[in-house]
Amino acid sequence: MRVLATIAATALVSFGFAATASAYSFHPRSTSFTGVGSTKLTKGLLSVPCTAHFTGHTDSLGKGYITAASFSGSSACSAIRAAALPWHALATSLHGATVYNAEVTASIFGTCGPSNVPVTVSSTGVITFSNATLKPNCVVSGNVQTTPHVTIVSP
Structure with missing residues (x-):
């Protein structure tokens, strides 16, 4: 009996069912969202506080995508441009995620x-960047409120 259970578990993992079933995901699924909030980009001694504006969506599997980003508040903010969009995001825990x-x-x-x-x-859709490092020596921090509220749900 134990052999059959092991074979069944191996088959589920091989076909991706176990990995999908245990993954955290963004909610609501298959929806567009915006995000607005205060952020700060720092490099060396120069720190630029801005208002960030994000546009994105979640797919049917609960993965996130940032498809547009702009920054306002000063001429330095307006000069900041998002690159290599879309940025993909995966929920990693009930309150954690990674933007890739x-x-x-x-x-x-x-x-x-x-x-x-x-x-x-x-749980209210606020995404927080807490002194996250961007290579080679930049740091981003801030809070962005999503509309509709994007949250993370457990498996």
Whole structure:
């Protein structure tokens, strides 16, 4: 009997069913969202506080995608450009996620990224970047409120 259970479990993993069933995901699925909030990009001694504007969507599997990003608040903010979009995001725990290959460019900074950025996601749809490092030596922090609220659900 134990042999049959092992074979069945191996077959499920081979076909991806076990991995899919245990994965956290963004909610709601298959929906577009916007995000707006205060962020700060720092490189060396230069720190630029901005208002970030994100547009994205979740797919039917609960994966996230940031498809557009802009920054406002000052001429330095307006000069920051998102690069290598879309950025993919995967939920990693009930309140944690990773945004993959995030990258921005600016004449005052050069290129920051691409880097994988850990974030937290609240039950009210606030995404928090907490002093996340972007290669080679940039740091991003801030809070972005999503509309509709994007949260993480457990398997």
